[in-house]
Amino acid sequence: MGFAINTNNDALNTYRNLTNVQNSLSKSLERLSSGLRINQAGDDAAGLTISTQLGAQVSGLQQAARNAQDGTSLVQTADGALSQAQSILGRLRDLAVQAGNDSNSTSARAAITSEATSLTAELARIGSSVNFNGTNLLDGSTQAFRFQVGADGNSQSQITVDLSGANLAGVAAALTNGSSGDKFTTAQIKTVTSFIATNDNGSTTKYDVSDATSDALTAADGYTNSSMTAAQLNEAKVDKAIAALSGDSAFSATFTAVKINDSGTFKLLVTAKDGSAVTSDDGTGTNGALHEAGTAAVANAGSIKFDSAVNAQAAITAIDAQIANVSKARANIGAIENRFNNVVSTISTSVQNLTAAKSRITDVDMAQEMVNYTRANVLSQSGTAMLAQANSLPQLALKLLG
Template sequence: MRINNNISAMNTYSRLTSAQGAQSKSLEKLSSGLRINRAGDDAAGLAISEKMRGQIKGLNQSVRNAQDGISLIQTAEGALNETHSILNRMRELAVQSANDTNTNSDRNEIQKEMDQLSIEITRIADNTEFNTQNLLNGDLTAKFHIGANKGQNMTLQIGSMTSESLSVNGKAYEAQDVTGTGLSITSRDGKAVKIAYANLAAAAVTDAVEESATYDKDTNTITVTLGQNSSDASTVGTINTTNSRLKSLIEDAASKGDEVFSVSVKTAGTENTALTVKPADFTSALWTEDVSISAPKLGINVSTQGAADEAIKVIDNAITSVSAERSKLGAFQNRLDHTINNLTTTSENLAAAESRIRDVDMAKEMMEFTKNNILNQASTAMLAQANQMPQGVLQLLG
């Protein structure tokens, strides 16, 4: 019999330590709900489950991205719903104005409402925003990231829905032939527009390289730019067709906006010089006809029976354009609804797979804990018995 090395106690102690370690791990798993709490629990399983976790979080965020996309689309579509209402009212006014039971005075009153409706269409297009991004002015090209990985996105473009884009705006200024001398131009506020004009009386050139007319609303000034067919400024002179061409230039420019217009028409030559028009130099001797520019019509013209009749067709085309845009938005929204359903299903299935790797089976682990607890108690009892075994030596010593 030996007392310095109690092999039985040492063996029992080893078993007790193992049982305590297993019981501690079971407690950790039961308290966390995870089968893998550290890489040492399952190195491969940890790597796989972490990759799955990244995918799951990406899919869940993609669902939120798609939902935000739907909110953006609903914002744009809601604004276009109001644009549709305005266009239908404009069409109603055009049909009313096309009836000759109305006098010119009646049509002028109809035109006033038409102008305001046109302004409102543009205001809606310029001010409809989502998260400070303008939706309806033609600038929006949005990518919705609807997947967990790189490049998994879809692109939405919304066309310009301004009155100008829909062709239901009016000319800011309208040029007309009148009797008398000189050029008469009336601004939007009814005041006379200042004329800046070059001294052409001293020259004798009869053709121009380029012409343009620009209106500055801040200074209330129209600047006329004429060209020449040589680099010598002194050759710039009277142009017999200037007045009628200027009328055309202003009309074309006015159709492009209701505030500032500028347009150029090239004819011949390569040189051109900007000229400033002065009222003192503006005499009937320089012109073959007279021109007047009336106050603006901001909405599509319905001031005559013919114009109103033509406006009906233009407004119908605008309604069709808005309908097409709303239809596209609706289809895009439906697509996003299906995307959300797919992403949600994918995320759920991936979460289930990740759970099988990472999460603990509570019932099974409770069985393990109970077993380890019993082994721990048994090992403790057996260790006490093993520690008593060397006392048998005392009998030999007695």
């Protein structure tokens, strides 16, 4: 190569290498100071896409865990109230057993009735007042709650909490001393056209619920399975009737539909929330649309009375049925609570693993990067020195000029 002074190829080559080393040194400093391997899209475009998706999934799962914990809080609130309801029902049963003894005087039975009335009123109050974040839990108005416990938009990411069996308002209505209502077997259930409530002032109000129940009270395919026993079919029909009636806003605003166990047969009981009389109407003003022609309904189905040994025994049976209903509701709630706890544990494991996966993509290996930084730093210093030497080489031409 000739000895030129206009173009210093050695200096240009050294400068190019020094520029590359400075870029590498700058990148190492950026990674070491941020702790991230990917600080901008150009660092790793594919890795950035994957890590962003993983980050969104982790964030969603963390929110889902909080949602599941909200679900746990909701069912614990319901369970606490049902626990108190069980205590009340236990006391009611004790009173019924006490009233079954004919050694009680009239005044003693009146005292028992007074306490029982107070206890059933407290049951009704608990049922109408227990709420979570402003939503009532135990009055039958809201039967299902959906909780998003996953980060995705599919059905597997939701859990439905069914509180239809935890209707304390219905329990209280079924036991209210002196309440009025009609009790119907499943064989007597027909399409409900409407209900009429006779108010305290003597006026009547009619509520049309035919649309809500026109297809609901028939033996649909789901309730005619040959594997179901007669008792299971009986209970399933009553449950379907209650679901249809409770889902009608006009009906549920005034009436309560509950399932009762009458000597081993499940029956539908309809009562008015204000304690007024309830009759059914076929749309023309004729009572009896809930039961078959020629089959009389059973009056005063919701009463528990303590004025005689016979009525006291009947009260024991009615109270036992409600204790069983509340116990079943608590068992279901306990199972749901365990499910929420398992969801939180599963989510915690998933968050840990997904976070580790994201870390392997985005986080810098500090030890390795420190090695790169040290190498770049040494090369930067040596490159600077060599550039100074390369820039001095053209000066040797002056010696040729004498």
